Amino acid sequence: MDNHGSWDLDEDDIEPTGLPFQQPQIEWREVEAFLPADAYPIFHPSDADVAHILALMDTTAVELELAPGEPVASASGNQFADLRDGRVVKVGWRASELMLEAYALVLVRARTRVPVPRVHAAFVRDDAAHLVMDRVDGLPLHRAWASPGGGADRHAQLPRPALRAVLRQLQGAMDQLRALGERLAAQAGGAARGRTAPMRPAFGSWPRQPYAHAAFVDERAPAGLQAPSLVFASLAEFHAYWLARFGRHAADPAYADLRALWARSEGGSAALPELMHGDLAPRNVLVKDGAVVAILDWGTFGWYPTFWQMIGMWAQFKPKRVEDAIKEVFGGPSREASVYVELLALLDNPSFVEDE
Structure with a gap:
């Protein structure tokens, strides 16, 4: 069954439909072919x-x-x-x-x-x-990059060359997942009624489900905004969900920034989502002997906007030498990533929950 539904919004009426908390169970038949x-x-x-x-x-x-x-x-x-x-x-x-x-x-x-x-x-x-x-034995990346004198893990600190090598390994993993997404879209398109063109992916969890990411699944959110019940067909719909989520905080500067992103996406070209881990935060990356030995916690796996790729890394507190190494490999955060890092930080603010 297709989980797509319409999220068309009027500029002055940003209100989503009701969104139940429970996510649908993925059935074997939906993934067997892949x-x-x-x-x-x-x-x-x-x-x-x-x-x-x-x-x-x-x-x-x-x-x-x-x-x-x-x-x-x-x-x-x-x-x-x-x-x-x-x-x-x-x-x-x-x-x-x-x-x-x-x-x-x-x-x-x-x-x-x-x-x-x-x-x-x-x-x-x-x-x-x-x-x-x-x-899999290893240390989470944020423990492995601990500064000298930073506790029991100081012996595991990654020297700058090793840290760059680990980050480039993560960059390679991102590239592989992006390429996998293209192959999966082509495979799904070929399987759908004899089509030969790739099937356009929707913004949601793989294969075609509403997001299961914890940032979208929040019992503390107002009734009807605890989790999406539909995939998003466009980047504009993705932004619209977050505008509705933070609607009661319209006075916050981050809300104005998000509204600007939404307005731009409404009139812009149709951006396709990319297949990615979804929460590539340092805690989900295990390293050992200067290399990535495992990437964990794939319950967030799915199709996201390109800027979401590094959200978990940018949101993590890190020493300056680590931030410099990340920028050297990946460049600085995009405007979209900066806005969402700020918005997601609000979710951890007790006053945000109390105000709701």
């Missing part, structure tokens, strides 16, 4: 395999730790169990988001060289999704 032939058992494990994994979680598993005495934290409330056999289980109650992550990991591992953990199984039991994957 995944490798041997992926079926991963997403349809036998009852015996599932029982074995659940038994391990009950008997031998321990809480996954980033370092001794430091459990892995999740802003989404997911839990992590270390099966102590080289595998970990990620358990979450946003089943659609976690299953999207599993599909994305299998897809990206099979069709690119982007480093991601291998998925062994993914299933839903008792309303909770379980993602069983390889454990």
Whole structure:
């Protein structure tokens, strides 16, 4: 079923339709054609395999730790169990988001060289999704770039050449995902009623779902704005969602900047979204021995505006030497990225929630 709907707005009437919080579950038939032939058992494990994994979680598993005495934290409330056999289980109650992550990991591992953990199984039991994957040892990027004297990780500080190499590796991963998106659009177009032209992607989670990104899924938001229930057909619709989201803060300068972006996109050419991780923040990049060993947390995988690519990196506090290295590799943030970094920071401001 197509999740597209109209978000046409009048300049003086920026009001979206009702948007329920629950995201739809991605069905196997929607992604089967894009995944490798041997992926079926991963997403349809036998009852015996599932029982074995659940038994391990009950008997031998321990809480996954980033370092001794430091459990892995999740802003989404997911839990992590270390099966102590080289595998970990990620358990979450946003089943659609976690299953999207599993599909994305299998897809990206099979069709690119982007480093991601291998998925062994993914299933839903008792309303909770379980993602069983390889454990990958490494430090989150923001810990690896710690300044001298910055605590227990100071020994892991990346020298400037190594930091640039890591950033270029991330740049290569972005390029691979962009190219993958072009191939997927062509494949989807060919599969749709014999078409040979690429299918135009919509702004939303892969393959064609409303965004599952935590920035769009917020229980604190006003009723009807907790999450999109539709994909966005254009960049103007993407901006319109955020204008409605921040409408009660129209006096904030960031709102005026966003309105200007929306007005420009309304009259401009039709910009296509790009396939990307969606939250390439330093916490989701594991490094070891001066190289990226894994990119994690793919529940945000989807089609976004080009400027969204580096949002997570620009929003992260970082030493000046790190910011300089990022600008050297990627250039500075675009105007659009700067506006959205400021807007997303408002979501973490208690007064923003209270005012709502």
